[in-house]
């Protein structure tokens with residue numbers, strides 16, 4: 001029977017071969033590059049509802065579940081995509097600012113989101129093993145970024161946070177993950193990415209890091225596998241439970 005442990009070992013072996021290493025036993029993950037929404041926080045329900053409410057204000061009818069597929073993109077890129085599709089033009093900078101602000105207000109009006117189950121456990125395992133944790137988010141919403149220190153104390157140093165303000169090209173471009181590796185001083189073979197969204201998985205996989213896809217929302221396993229996830233797990237808790245089996249630096 002294929003256990004999660006077996007699945008992981010096979011995925012690590014394939015990754016090692018891709019990196020030109022003799023076997024998975026030569027692997028060492030020295031940095032973990034971790035997405036925020038839908039990964040560390042159970043926040044995607046709120047985000048999709050806020051986007052849907054904002055776009056409905058413009059008289060546009062869009063399926064709320066579509067917003068799960070835009071996840072990972074910056075607010076600006078999402079507004080532009082919606083404008084091109086429904087209004088057949090790019091949004092002006094003023095429109096982008098106004099509409100992203102409105103979406104953020106709707107988000108902040110909802111009940112506070114909770115950390116994802118298993119997130120604190122994973123971060124503790126990684127940091128105890130001496131792994132550098134880097135936040136890699138397309139978000140520019142301070143309400144959640146500013147909560148990280150309270151919810152996960154001592155894990156993410158300010159210089160080890162890549163947000164929409166730090167990149168020219170957001171996910172699905174690999175730039176945010178490449179920048180994160182640079183800040184952590186690691187190569188792609190020494191980095192693991194943790195993502196929940198198809199576009200985020202694509203960014204992680206194209207950066208060359210070992211990429212975990214977590215199905216924490218309605219997006220199917222195949223959507224993450226198709227974008228190049230090295231392994232897809234059913235929850236953050238599942239990854240936290242497997243983490244002691246990973247080739248973590250310092251072990």
Ligand code: MG
Nearest residue numbers: 035037038197
């Ligand atoms: Mg996410």
